[in-house]
Amino acid sequence: MIKTMIRTKICELIGIDYPIFQGGMAWVATGELAAAVSEGGGLGIIGAGHAPADWLRQEIHKVKAVTNKPFGVNVMLMSPFVDEVMQVIIEERVPVITTGAGNPGKYVPMLKEIGTKVIPVVASVALAKRLEKAGVDALIAEGMESGGHIGEIGTFPLVPQVVDAVKIPVIAAGGVVDGRGLIAALALGAEGVQMGTRFMCAEECTISPLIKAKIIQAKDRATVITGRSTGHPVRCLDNHFTREIDEYERQGMAPEEIGKLGVGRLQLAMVDGDVENGSIMAGQIAGAVKRVEPAAYIIRDIIQSAEQEYERLSARFGERGA
Numbered sequence: 362m363i364k365t366m367i368r369t370k371i372c373e374l375i376g377i378d379y380p381i382f383q384g385g386m387a388w389v390a391t392g393e394l395a396a397a398v399s400e401g402g403g404l405g406i407i408g409a410g411h412a413p414a415d416w417l418r419q420e421i422h423k424v425k426a427v428t429n430k431p432f433g434v435n436v437m438l439m440s441p442f443v444d445e446v447m448q449v450i451i452e453e454r455v456p457v458i459t460t461g462a463g464n465p466g467k468y469v470p471m472l473k474e475i476g477t478k479v480i481p482v483v484a485s486v487a488l489a490k491r492l493e494k495a496g497v498d499a500l501i502a503e504g505m506e507s508g509g510h511i512g513e514i515g516t517f518p519l520v521p522q523v524v525d526a527v528k529i530p531v532i533a534a535g536g537v538v539d540g541r542g543l544i545a546a547l548a549l550g551a552e553g554v555q556m557g558t559r560f561m562c563a564e565e566c567t568i569s570p571l572i573k574a575k576i577i578q579a580k581d582r583a584t585v586i587t588g589r590s591t592g593h594p595v596r597c598l599d600n601h602f603t604r605e606i607d608e609y610e611r612q613g614m615a616p617e618e619i620g621k622l623g624v625g626r627l628q629l630a631m632v633d634g635d636v637e638n639g640s641i642m643a644g645q646i647a648g649a650v651k652r653v654e655p656a657a658y659i660i661r662d663i664i665q666s667a668e669q670e671y672e673r674l675s676a677r678f679g680e681r682g683a
């Protein structure tokens with residue numbers, strides 16, 4: 362562990378060295394990635410996505426075989442397996458859960474009972490307030506710069522509004538890739554950051570190398586939002602699949618039919634490496650991800666560059682009064 366002043370309340374709350382979460386991305390965030398991030402001092406998170414309970418248990422065992430440090434599981438609340446996934450989380454005494462794509466309120470009491478910290482992802486102030494009342498431990502405020510299923514508000518406007526609305530710690534997500542992003546998040550009142558897209562290019566991330574290459578080649582305007590008509594907008598890299606959906610939406614295809622086109626496409630991209638027909642969910646910051654690196658190196662780089670940014674700002678504004 363490197364000595365750093367960049368430690369926050371969230372580090373104490375969950376027992377991690379650095380206030381950096383790895384997004385719990387479905388079909389991307391396996392036990393291998395989560396273990397490497399947690400061992401590197403951040404919070405590694407297994408993405409349960411639409412996976413059944415057996416798969417999750419196996420990934421939890423992979424993490425426990427590599428590290429004794431805290432780790433998390435992301436529960437995608439639209440999954441048909443939510444209840445059995447929660448059961449595994451309880452049996453395995455998972456230290457932290459994050460949730461996405463819904464309201465996890467009804468699961469909070471049983472998780473709190475066993476000491477699992479509950480940290481839902483929110484995309485609005487209204488849900489943030491409701492979940493604080495339900496007793497969650499912290500929140501992840503996720504802006505629409507993120508990849509995958511997104512809300513409508515950008516990270517810069519969302520984070521300070523959520524921070525002002527609640528007393529519990531807030532983690533900023535969406536558009537963060539480096540130390541500058543971490544310092545900016547802290548300036549907005551967050552206690553840390555969650556990053557998905559950069560960790561997709563971690564060496565330990567088991568997705569197809571073709572997808573990592575696509576992210577590294579991506580420029581600033583590489584992502585698009587598809588599926589607005591379905592009520593579940595999704596950000597991903599522009600490819601044949603996104604253009605096909607756009608075309609069908611323009612032709613007025615029924616939202617249920619549009620939804621069906623997406624089934625299996627995330628797996629097709631991440632596992633099979635089909636860069637044209639798969640759904641390459643990734644955030645707007647993809648354009649700033651430059652190389653494949655070990656997860657521990659990514660974490661150290663963010664902390665060291667955040668310290669440098671802080672020094673730069675202090676030197677610049679410290680001179681004002683002199």
Ligand code: TUI
Binds near residue numbers: 484510512
């Ligand atoms: O969940 C995510 N990102 C995801 S989930 C996912 S799997 C999927 N695949 C295809 C279509 C849809 C999903 C891929 N990426 N991020 C967390 C997140 N949660 N972003 C936004 C929300 C959210 C949105 C609405 C949370 C709650 C909510 O409203 C719930 C309510 O009851 O008010």
